[in-house]
Amino acid sequence: MFELEKSSLFFEGMAKSLPELVQNIEIVHENKILLDISYHNPKKFILNLNNSLRSLFFFIEKAIKNSPPWLSSCVNLYRQENQKEYEILKKLRDVSAHQALVFPKESIITGLYRIKSSEDYLPKIGMGDLNSPGKYSWDLAMKNTDEIFYELLVFHSLVFMDLEHGEPGECLGITRKWFFHVKFKNKTTSYDETVDIYDLICKFSASLLDAVCSSYAKGVGIQFTTPFHYQMKEFNCINTLLEIDLYPSLFTKWWGGEVKAMNFGVRMNRYQGDAIAAYDDIHNESYSKLCDSPEAYKKLLIKYRDMDPNDYFKESNIDEFYSFIYLNHWHYKNSIKFDLMNSSIQPSEIMHLQRLGKVFLAEHQKEKLCTIMSTSKDLREHLDVLSIKI
Numbered sequence: 001m002f003e004l005e006k007s008s009l010f011f012e013g014m015a016k017s018l019p020e021l022v023q024n025i026e027i028v029h030e031n032k033i034l035l036d037i038s039y040h041n042p043k044k045f046i047l048n049l050n051n052s053l054r055s056l057f058f059f060i061e062k063a064i065k066n067s068p069p070w071l072s073s074c075v076n077l078y079r080q081e082n083q084k085e086y087e088i089l090k091k092l093r094d095v096s097a098h099q100a101l102v103f104p105k106e107s108i109i110t111g112l113y114r115i116k117s118s119e120d121y122l123p124k125i126g127m128g129d130l131n132s133p134g135k136y137s138w139d140l141a142m143k144n145t146d147e148i149f150y151e152l153l154v155f156h157s158l159v160f161m162d163l164e165h166g167e168p169g170e171c172l173g174i175t176r177k178w179f180f181h182v183k184f185k186n187k188t189t190s191y192d193e194t195v196d197i198y199d200l201i202c203k204f205s206a207s208l209l210d211a212v213c214s215s216y217a218k219g220v221g222i223q224f225t226t227p228f229h230y231q232m233k234e235f236n237c238i239n240t241l242l243e244i245d246l247y248p249s250l251f252t253k254w255w256g257g258e259v260k261a262m263n264f265g266v267r268m269n270r271y272q273g274d275a276i277a278a279y280d281d282i283h284n285e286s287y288s289k290l291c292d293s294p295e296a297y298k299k300l301l302i303k304y305r306d307m308d309p310n311d312y313f314k315e316s317n318i319d320e321f322y323s324f325i326y327l328n329h330w331h332y333k334n335s336i337k338f339d340l341m342n343s344s345i346q347p348s349e350i351m352h353l354q355r356l357g358k359v360f361l362a363e364h365q366k367e368k369l370c371t372i373m374s375t376s377k378d379l380r381e382h383l384d385v386l387s388i389k390i
Contacts, residue, residue, distance in 0.1 A: 004023075
């Protein structure tokens with residue numbers, strides 16, 4: 001099951017009749033997210049850009065040729081309404097697939113920014129040009145933005161910014177944009193222009209996914225309320241890297257209150273690290289609190305068998321419940337001397353308990369009332385079966 005199917009009732013419903021479509025939508029969307037994350041890492045950004053072009057046109061071509069009529073009609077109409085963007089992106093995909101990687105050029109501005117919101121920044125004083133690609137010295141060109149941050153901001157730091165950043169909401173930063181010069185002819189039109197390649201592919205692909213989802217929703221008589229496309233300000237948490245993103249702890253001290261990184265790529269990379277650390281902490285904490293006797297193990301089986309499923313999520317129960325579901329095999333082995341041939345509970349039954357628990361948690365996360373009750377019933381019935389065997 002792809003993540004998109006698990007994210008909402010809308011995509012769960014679509015996946016029942018059109019599972020491949022949901023998977024292809026997710027692939028296009030995930031490639032866009034990877035562009036966001038890698039925006040300030042040129043090597044990864046270029047690789048992700050080329051992957052995005054290929055997955056986007058695989059989606060388009062499959063939708064037109066081998067899909068239900070409503071989908072083919074929707075994508076054809078979108079292509080016609082966005083013919084210029086389609087032709088440019090198709091040319092870039094052809095280059096990427098048959099000739100060489102699409103290799104964009106960069107433009108950078110640096111300076112003092114005012115933070116207007118978590119996604120909207122305003123440059124106040126600075127230098128650079130974001131209207132076309134720039135020419136940079138060998139030691140700056142195509143390096144990760146965080147690596148060139150200090151080299152480009154030394155003057156600004158000395159002239160425009162006090163050491164302790166005494167004006168809340170203002171700090172130094174760098175905005176980067178990626179351009180590509182398109183020059184080709186087709187049967188009807190000649191193209192010779194420089195495009196913001198990130199902006200072009202993101203707007204085109206996200207709006208296409210919105211058109212497809214809206215068309216599907218209209219056909220089955222439901223609403224599509226979580227669009228993929230959203231308009232970003234010119235200077236935002238994707239294309240701009242601020243001092244806050246690199247050392248938020250100092251800004252917490254300078255401005256008071258907890259300050260966190262704002263750049264999307266920085267946040268995602270830190271989230272991945274935090275998730276790994278949390279996974280480690282959960283296992284470490286659970287290991288110190290495992291059931292240590294058959295009686296203790298049976299007590300928890302009965303506890304969650306008899307408990308109202310809504311109470312699983314109370315602060316007093318949630319950590320224990322997650323541990324008992326995800327690490328039930330540890331709880332069991334620490335409580336009962338396991339003998340595969342003579343054990344009253346078989347590994348398959350432990351695995352089934354974990355599966356039922358995870359299905360219940362997934363349905364609860366989606367707030368799917370119609371299946372929360374049935375999945376919790378299945379879980380509690382299995383808890384009862386195991387409790388009888390102890």
